[in-house]
Amino acid sequence: MLNIKCPYCGDRAQKEFAYGGDGTVKRPELNKEVSNKEWDDFVYMRKSLRGKHIELWHHISGCRQWFRAQRDTATHEIFKTAKISEEI
């Protein structure tokens, strides 16, 4: 079980969190024409990285805030967590 530092609450056990996937995906703006490819990339295409991965977590059994974490997918080392409004 990982130990995750919620930027609002501090260190907590993994079981308090829900995983939210790739944290670098940008949703296309509303009302903007987007190509099929652009839309497919947004909805379906994700990298399966080995190494540093910026991802979303949701402190679902805590403050209910979404935040980003930088985690090594091979070792599970978490280098940093940050509020959505902050740089990571």
Added chain:
Amino acid sequence: MSQEFRLNNEGLINRKKEIIFSFNGKKYTGYEGDTLASALLANGVHLVSRSFKYHRPRGFFGAGVDEPNAKLQVTMNGYSEPNVNATEIELVKGLSANSQNCWPSVNFDVGAINNFLNRFFPAGFYYKTFMWPKSFWYKIYEPFIRKAAGLGVASVEKDNERYEHKYEYCDLLVAGSGPAGLSSAFAAAKNGAKVILAEDKPRFGGTLLTDDVTIDNLSGKDWADKIISELKEMPNVVVKNRSQVFGYYDHNMTVMFERIGDHLEQKSKFTPRQRLWYIRAKEVLLSTGSIERPIVFGNNDTPGIFLSAAAKEYIKVYGVLVGKKPVIFTNNDSAYETALEFKKNGINPIVLDTREEQNSQLVQDVKNQNITIKFSHAIIVANGYKKVNSVLVGKLNKNKTDYEKTEIIECDCVCVSGFWTPTVHLASQSGNKLSYNDKIDAFVPDKSKQSEKSIGAANGTFTLKETIENGFKIGSEASSRITKKNNPITIPKSNELNHNPHDKFWCSPLPKGKNYKRFVDFQNDVAVSDIEIALKEGYRSIEHVKRYTTLGMATDQGRTSNLNGLQLVANIEKKIVPQVGHTTFRPPFTPITIGAIVGREIGKEFMPTRKTPMHDWHEKNNAVFVDAGAWKRPRYYKQGNETLSEASRREAKNVRDYVGICDVTTLGKIDIKGPDAAELLNRVYTNAWLKLPVGKARYGVMLREDGIVMDDGTTTRISENHFHMTTTTLQAANVLSHLEYYLQVVWPELNVNVLSTTEQWAGLSLAGPKSRDVLAKLFPNLNVSNEALPFMGYVEGSLFGVEARIFRISFSGELAFEINVKSDHGIFMWEKTMEIGKEFNIQPYGTEALSTLRIEMGHVAGPELDGRTIPYDLSLEGLISNNKDFIGKRSLGREAFKSDSRQKIVGLIPVDKKSSIPEGSHLVENKDAKLPNPKIGYVSSSCWSVENNNPFSLGILKNGKNMIGKKLFALSPLKNTVIEVEVISSHYVDHEGKRVRS
């Protein structure tokens, strides 16, 4: 009741307290402080089990976790447990144990014929034999293997013991309380670190209990006792015996298994049997010691053959002799300590050493005691079937490949030592890639991946002096990094005898023409010849050899066999061990109980139960409940001997004819507030929301970004910037997370707050032609006419003084209202409504009637919103706004989603108007088509239409739009039914929706 192998003065057992126990039906006596193994050995019992494959007689081999043979079926407190290690379980009054893998008895075992047929049981035997014909598998092969493979028998009784979980955080976790663990824990504790010291065995001290050493002029044991009692006095230290750290997980999370109850003669009802500790430590020090490995020779599995350290432990800890005529067979000095212990107790051992003449301090000591030592000698084969009675010994030639001359030495036990293997399991589990140390011919931890460090024998350090020095140093350093304190340490002086290097000899060669079984892995019955066959057959990777031969795959995880197995593969392959590599170590280190893993999460504590405020009323009125997530919902209210279907038809009919009342508290409710609340809804739902007037509700459907329908429900505008959203019961949590995601991550510029209010409101639905009459009497001061409160209208009122929200919404297709009050008033609202509704023939209805009503109307619910349907499929295209963007809209433009022949919701009635169509049935055109019969749709929901008095179902059908009027077949292979059905519209009742607007 004699214990003829018990010594009078040795050991740490309590001779004042006798314990009577039974083994294979016979009564024996032991002492408090014994293990089951030591007590049996004190009584001269060696034969305890039959081997796994060949059913060969087996006796005790080790004295702790190293034991491969003595797995017994043990009954305590009326509860029977299989595969209990006799060398680990403590003797307790009333304990009764039985051998497992034998029939009819351990003394006469029919399966032992396998031993004489052993040429038919080579490596890969199961793979090779039980293959063809396929039809033999279930009836013949599997039952045979199950019976023959017999480990113990799991109890079928309910386990009434209590198991607990505990979470703990500390600076330093020290696993193992031998000299390394004690010194490091002590040094760390002195620096003020929060320390947990865990010891697997009942007694602290590890090898200090058995080795003839002194520390600070105290015996090893006295020094250990002194340190432990000092540690126990310190508030920053937790000291735990009977506690094994068995698993090492991510982010320095370890799990410890504490045995609390089994050794107690009497324990209170609330004392758990076992406890799992989840420990998150800043630093983990692994002082798990080492395990002696055997030397392989002919019939080396005969009862009476022991590891030499085990024989020493039986003397020093339990005061038990494993034999009175011992032969000691070794390639190193440590077995000489065992020889000395025998001698001290008046027994004359013979030592066989594979090395040439040695003169270390220790060997010299043995020589001075006039103990016979034969250098350059090895055991070729042990004689005796159920107990060793002699060994054939050979003088090794110069290359140690053959024997110059042989002789027979009579004995009643053999103590064997092939040097030491560091216990690296936890280090390996933590991600530490091991490296091979050819000074000790074993793997040791290398670079740490987590905050862990191995010390002492676990790290390949075999001298006491170095172990204690490292322990103090590392314990002090690791703790001062955390506490920033640096208490000066004085390393105690220790005394031990010097050892000479060991010999790499690990397996006695077979004399020409001889074919003795030489076992590498006792528990899984893997002999040298099995591994040779596997390699001959082309297996190369050690992971494959392991699986093919089952080497090291038994519950002892190959603790005594791994290295000898690797050595053998290396020899055959003409490689060195590090080139062969090692297999993966996995938790748990030793087997733990399922009960401990499950803990208190059993029965009703398995998950929380959510009850509505009206739950007790439902219970009193004979509700039969159904689980909806964690919620309990009334499925129907049973009257007399009614069946489910009779009751639900009665309840549904009563709604259609008069008025019904349904508890809808479980619907998800989300409070949405803020200046951008309407904008959020407009983006989340497929239809338009900006112009919804205050005091109006609207039905909405929300999609995922891939265009699939996620959930539906009604949302009401309470005031300009305040909405009340409802979700389906099961999606409530997902919808909240979904909204939070868009508000926090995607559109943080929206000024909106969302909050779950599901628990805050109790809700009831009042449905049926008489519902307005009931409502009018509940709210006499409120105008509830069709004009004042039209369909999809919302008002607030006072229900006999209780604030209430009234929504005119309908799921049943009837004129209906939903009333919400604060949860505390839920039961008042419910009872008042029942009381007032009496004259209008009101009846409560459950989820089954609720389903019937919505299915008849063609309303979609969970079975249709199954994560595979888009709005078009559900005939919800009318809710798709063309004038705005929303979540998932772009996906609806995909080619396949626009196809005219897409699946679509339809109604289905059986042609005979009688047969109910099972939910999940496949829809096919030709019932007799060749399998696999092409499936063109499926039945999602079924009911008995109370309106039309025949079965009716909803289905999702390919090209459904153009299939109305067609006849198809609904096949249910599960229910074994074939029903001819006619495709009709999904709106079976009130096509125009007049009733809800009446």
